[in-house]
Amino acid sequence: MPDIKRSLRKFLPYLLKTREENQNEADTVRVLCKFFEDVLEYDGIEDISREANLKGKFVDICLKVDGKVRLLIEAKAGRVALRDRHIDQAQSYAAQNNFRWVLLTNSVEWNLYHLTFDEGIEYERAFAVSLSDDSGIDEAAAKIGLLHKGAIKKGDLDAFWNTSTALSAASIGKSLFTESVLRVLRRQIRKDSKMLVDQEDIAKAIREMLSVEARERIGQRKIRRTRRADKGVSGTGSAPLTA
Numbered sequence: 029m030p031d032i033k034r035s036l037r038k039f040l041p042y043l044l045k046t047r048e049e050n051q052n053e054a055d056t057v058r059v060l061c062k063f064f065e066d067v068l069e070y071d072g073i074e075d076i077s078r079e080a081n082l083k084g085k086f087v088d089i090c091l092k093v094d095g096k097v098r099l100l101i102e103a104k105a106g107r108v109a110l111r112d113r114h115i116d117q118a119q120s121y122a123a124q125n126n127f128r129w130v131l132l133t134n135s136v137e138w139n140l141y142h143l144t145f146d147e148g149i150e151y152e153r154a155f156a157v158s159l160s161d162d163s164g165i166d167e168a169a170a171k172i173g174l175l176h177k178g179a180i181k182k183g184d185l186d187a188f189w190n191t192s193t194a195l196s197a198a199s200i201g202k203s204l205f206t207e208s209v210l211r212v213l214r215r216q217i218r219k220d221s222k223m224l225v226d227q228e229d230i231a232k233a234i235r236e237m238l239s240v241e242a243r244e245r246i247g248q249r250k251i252r253r254t255r256r257a258d259k260g261v262s263g264t265g266s267a268p269l270t271a
Contacts, residue, residue, distance in 0.1 A: 029170075029173055029174065029176070029178075029179045029182075029184045030069075030173055030176045030178050030179060031169070031173065032067055032068070032169050032172065032173045032176060033165065033166065033169040035066065035067045036067055036165070036168070036169050036172065037165065039063055039066060039067050040159060040165075042059055042062070042063070043059065043063065043135045043136060043159055044135075044136060044159065044160070045059075045106075046059055046105070046106030046134070046135045046136070047106035047107055047134070047135070047136050047160075048106075049106070050105070050106060050107050051105065051106050052105050053088075053103055053104060053105045053108075055105075055106075056103050056104065056105055056106055056134060056135050057078060057088055057089060057103045059135055060089060060101065060103055060133065060135055061076050061078065061089060063135075064076055064089075064091060068172075068175055068176045068177055069176060069177045069178065070091055070092075070177050074092070074095075075091060075092045075093070075177065076089065076090075076091060076092075077089065077090040077092070087100050087101070087102070087117075087118055087121045088101055088102055088103040088118075089101035089103060091175075091177075093177055093180050093181050094181065097125070097127060098127075098129065098180050099127075099129045099130075099131060099175065099180070100118045100121060100122055100127055100129065100130045100131070101118075101130075101131045101132075101133065102114055102115055102117065102118040102130065102131070102132045102133075103133060103134070103135075104132070104133070104134040105134060106134050106135060106136065107134070108134050110132055110133070110134060110137050110139055112139075112141075112151075112153070114132050115130050115132050115141055115151065118130045118132070119141075119143060119149060119151060122143050123143070123145060123149045126145065127143070128142060128143050128144075129141070129142060129143070129154075129185070130143060130151070131175065135159075136158065136159050136160050137156070137157075137158050137159075137160075138155075138156070138157050138158075138159070138168070138171070138172055139153060139155075139156045140153070140154045140155050140156075140171075140174075140175070141153055141154060142154045142189055154188070154189055154192065155171045155174075157171045157172065174188050197238075197241075204234065205231055205234075207227065210227040210230050210231060211227070213230050214227055214230060217230070
């Protein structure tokens with residue numbers, strides 16, 4: 029992935045200026061387009077479109093890679109506090125055109141969303157970074173660098189999302205509350221404590237260790253059990269987790 033830290037620092041005063049001078053949305057769009065061109069290396073003519081018309085709808089900025097729209101940007105004025113609901117309009121554009129990525133930014137705060145359309149329109153925040161504090165510049169450069177034309181072209185952004193999804197609370201919870209994993213924990217607990225405990229009790233104890241936010245993301249998990257059918261064919265079943 030391209031390292032944009034140096035070029036980001038160089039351009040940073042212009043981004044911060046939109047907030048300091050309370051610039052309007054049009055000014056923010058202008059600065060962002062220049063940022064995408066100078067820092068993220070999009071071609072100002074071929075790759076960047078302002079107020080693009082997508083099937084009768086308009087979006088503030090579209091970024092293209094190899095002639096295909098890969099990222100929609102919803103821009104807000106420098107001092108506007110970002111809210112998830114601000115992407116509603118861009119989300120509608122994305123759904124109509126099957127675009128997966130929407131960026132919401134006021135040039136200082138950057139929130140990236142990934143959209144799925146399997147069962148209606150759902151979105152999840154992929155990252156949120158701020159340029160207002162210099163101490164966070166390394167993280168900001170790494171995350172915003174994922175939007176670099178070269179990074180998107182190489183698949184770095186999609187790889188980042190796939191890894192984030194695999195390591196999410198929901199994904200780990202799904203793997204954790206399986207009979208095979210709980211069996212290993214049960215065996216280790218028995219070895220350490222000389223106590224034989226029930227798998228459901230282990231699952232409940234694990235759930236109680238988690239934060240409220242993690243529990244909400246995991247949801248009401250069932251223990252995924254493995255059973256053996258005739259002729260050695262294996263299948264899976266589940267038992268409710270009452271924690």
